[in-house]
Amino acid sequence: xxxxxxxxxxxxxxxxxxxxxxxxxxxxxxxxxxxxxxxxxxxxxxxxxxxxxxxxxxxxxxxxxxxxxxxxxxxxxxxxxxxxxxxxxxxxxxxxxxxxxxxxxxxxxxxxxxxxxxxxxxxxxxxxxxxxxxxxxxxxxxxxxxxxxxxxxxxxxxxxxxxxxxxxxxxxxxxxxxxxxxxxxxxxxxxxxxxxxxxxxxxxxxxxxxxxxxxxxxxxxxxxxxxxxxxxxxxxxxxxxxxxxxxxxxxxxxxxx
Amino acid sequence: xxxxxxxxxxxxxxxxxxxxxxxxxxxxxxxxxxxxxxxxxxxxxxxxxxxxxxxxxxxxxxxxxxxxxxxxxxxxxxxxxxxxxxxxxxxxxxxxxxxxxxxxxxxxxxxxxxxxxxxxxxxxxxxxxxxxxxxxxxxxxxxxxxxxxxxxxxxxxxxxxxxxxxxxxxxxxxxxxxxxxxxxxxxxxxxxxxxxxxxxxxxxxxxxxxxxxxxxxxxxxxxxxxxxxxxxxxxxxxxxxxxxxxxxxxxxxxxxxx
Numbered sequence: 001x002x003x004x005x006x007x008x009x010x011x012x013x014x015x016x017x018x019x020x021x022x023x024x025x026x027x028x029x030x031x032x033x034x035x036x037x038x039x040x041x042x043x044x045x046x047x048x049x050x051x052x053x054x055x056x057x058x059x060x061x062x063x064x065x066x067x068x069x070x071x072x073x074x075x076x077x078x079x080x081x082x083x084x085x086x087x088x089x090x091x092x093x094x095x096x097x098x099x100x101x102x103x104x105x106x107x108x109x110x111x112x113x114x115x116x117x118x119x120x121x122x123x124x125x126x127x128x129x130x131x132x133x134x135x136x137x138x139x140x141x142x143x144x145x146x147x148x149x150x151x152x153x154x155x156x157x158x159x160x161x162x163x164x165x166x167x168x169x170x171x172x173x174x175x176x177x178x179x180x181x182x183x184x185x186x187x188x189x190x191x192x193x194x195x196x197x198x199x200x201x202x203x204x205x206x207x208x209x210x211x212x213x214x215x216x217x218x219x220x221x222x223x224x225x226x227x228x229x230x231x232x233x234x235x236x237x238x239x240x241x242x243x244x245x246x247x248x249x250x251x252x253x254x255x256x257x
Numbered sequence: 258x259x260x261x262x263x264x265x266x267x268x269x270x271x272x273x274x275x276x277x278x279x280x281x282x283x284x285x286x287x288x289x290x291x292x293x294x295x296x297x298x299x300x301x302x303x304x305x306x307x308x309x310x311x312x313x314x315x316x317x318x319x320x321x322x323x324x325x326x327x328x329x330x331x332x333x334x335x336x337x338x339x340x341x342x343x344x345x346x347x348x349x350x351x352x353x354x355x356x357x358x359x360x361x362x363x364x365x366x367x368x369x370x371x372x373x374x375x376x377x378x379x380x381x382x383x384x385x386x387x388x389x390x391x392x393x394x395x396x397x398x399x400x401x402x403x404x405x406x407x408x409x410x411x412x413x414x415x416x417x418x419x420x421x422x423x424x425x426x427x428x429x430x431x432x433x434x435x436x437x438x439x440x441x442x443x444x445x446x447x448x449x450x451x452x453x454x455x456x457x458x459x460x461x462x463x464x465x466x467x468x469x470x471x472x473x474x475x476x477x478x479x480x481x482x483x484x485x486x487x488x489x490x491x492x493x494x495x496x497x498x499x500x501x502x503x504x505x506x507x508x509x510x511x512x513x514x515x
Contacts, residue, residue: 082389095383156390
């Protein structure tokens, strides 16, 4: 692994009013490494991702991409950084006014230096990479099933050949078989691109499959991180409780909403 | 004490919303005048606002013109000034009712659909997706709508003016038995360019306001289907109120000049 991490997060803090969500997160992701952040619902996994993507501005701390500080970047500089990113959203977040291929090619079309015909060809190639037929290209997102939407979302995330791909709960809401298919596709796409991947999930099957390294977020901090193979002997009672899905343990769920 | 605190809270919330709208408008306008533009999105919005609003606006303008002729006839007949009917119709239509009626109809039709569309895009993370695809949502979603609203409403109002005057003509000639030639002469004689221009300026302002409210409430909607519903309501209500307030303000400005 090269010296400089691809993503380097230090002391990241974010609160919403009185509620502290991230309380000093430190996390490094190496080049071409796949890191999965696990944690319960509402522990701030999505907030962490949104801070990196620039959708939320952290209160404190630093986020470096390739050594460049990205917190507080705006306008064209932010867009330049985001060009390195691909993102698969939890609900796929496809643009429902555009056809499937226009969705996949969106990043290419708006960059402006490509004809529609070329972009369409690349889109169809990317759809094939996620196992979708070319006939799907002219459908609208509303006509697709959940699993297909996820695949199209994945195709869109990788279409611009990003250096870093983010996955937000890639398997949530899918049946176990489709979840496994998506996990396989994620592994395969990330490998082919040679991309760095940062995923958040609470699906342990998925985490074990796509992660090189797993980090657990609890109480606004990373409380444990280590190789995916070490997750079963982490020696951390929080991690043990989470991966076995036990109601009893050090993590107390707030039953009151 | 509690009562005063409540008043204060409401007042602060009101100021806060105003500030947010001003910031939103400033950012949006700055993206309207800076490249890159998305011509395809602008044209799509123009067609939606301009062309597809024609039936609604035309129909309301027609009946407004008709009722205007009928009502002013009833009134003016009481002091035998029936001949002023044509003038009243054309002045009311161009200066006042054309822009306001068209503005309110477009607020209902376009403001609501903008808030619903952008609001849905917000709650399904499509706006976040735009950002991660290095596309500024202000440029891609908001600016085209503002430009289309600003340019299309004046055209729409011009059509509404003509249809409204035609409605007045229909009632005047076929129901109130005016001489057609005399009615038309009355219409044109007392009409000044400024009457039409002030109406079109109003229309541009209303178009901008409708788009701004639709985009603003959609953009900041939250909380799923209910949130989108609220955003839609707020967009229509606030656009309608603002139209009537700005209508007075602009009239006042033009009144001062003449």
